[in-house]
Amino acid sequence: MALRISKAATLLFSGRNPQCSRTGALLSRWISSASSSAVLADDESREIYGLGSVLKEYEDYRRSLYGEITHKALLVDAVGTLLVPAQPTAQIYKNIGEKYGVEYSEAEILTRYRRAYQKPWGGSHLRYVNDARPFWQYIVTASTGCSDSQYFEELYSYFTTEKAWRLCDPDAEKVFKAIKEAGVKVAIVSNFDTRLRPLLHALRCEDWFDALAVSAEVEAEKPNPTIFLKACELLGVNPEDAVHVGDDRRNDVWGARDAGCDAWLWGSEVTSFKEVAQRIGVKV
Structure with a gap:
């Protein structure tokens, strides 16, 4: 059965209605669970199950509120999204x-x-x-x-x-540069120890990000909303103006939405940083 959700429902499950945030979080988890199943991993399957229309409706909804650039900040998970062991x-x-x-x-x-x-x-x-x-x-x-x-x-x-280590997306540098040039701030949000900063330096990608929220420094690990809120604080944005991208449904998607951020599951809802940029409204 195809999923059909109105703009009002989209507003609800996006977490932007503070009076319904708990219900919204539950609906968010349900949508994320559906979108992360193997059968929904490509655009054709998304359309078959109706998810493609839901995602487009949500993107159109955000653009009606915020213009072509739908988010002021992009939060990115490190291991499993930005990079993986070689x-x-x-x-x-x-x-x-x-x-x-x-x-x-x-x-x-x-x-x-x-x-x-x-x-x-x-x-x-x-x-x-x-x-x-x-x-x-x-x-x-x-x-x-x-x-x-x-x-x-x-x-x-x-x-x-x-x-x-190796980067998950070989086009990451070009895409992050375009995202930042469009005025969107970018931060890493990662469950990692204090080696993350020297590691990003070794990989020559530390300059791609405006801030790092590392669990060992923040003293909070995903899915605890604290680490997402800290990232937003470092970037100077409100949680509802940020979208987080990560490969773990519980830690990344549910955690970010519990903090009030938007969230997309890497490997399912988005599969490249170019796709992330396009959904935000940035041309690469």
Whole structure:
């Protein structure tokens, strides 16, 4: 059955009606869930299920209020949206770990990594405190069975280097430049430790952004609305004037909308930064 939602409903689920924000957030989650399913991953499927018309109606609604540029700020997730590991994490853990006696296969390391990462960490909800060394040491040991401090330091340092990462979108630099030239401010919003700033410097992309809201510095991790609100504060915009793009429905989309921002799911609702720019109203 196709989805059909009026402009009034769009106003409701966009979170811009403060009296209905809770209901709006629930509707937002429902729409995000629908749009992120595999069957809606392309434009043709979106039209079949009626989602394409919903998205266009929402974009038209925003343009009727704000003009061609629909948002004053763009918030971007780091890992999984802006950049990803150049090689699978389990492969790196194994390759570097072999000289330290790591014998687990990549599949075993990945399974153990996921299990360790999902467990509660300490007495706090924060995994990334300052450089997050205690957390990552726990993850590495749990994933590989190796507690050698030299092994950990080699791994930890490796993931701060340019060779450890690649950009998800090769056109990112050109697009972010166009977005900023159009007057839209741009910030990173990331659950990461204090290595993020030197990492962005190593990747030569730190100048693409006007601000960084890093969980280790803000002391709040997505989906906590605090980190999104901090990003908006750093950019000098109201939450309702910002849109966040990220690859995690819970952390990125739901978290941003709970903060009052608009949000699009990377890999489903948008698949390139050029598409992000076009939806904002910026020509690239």
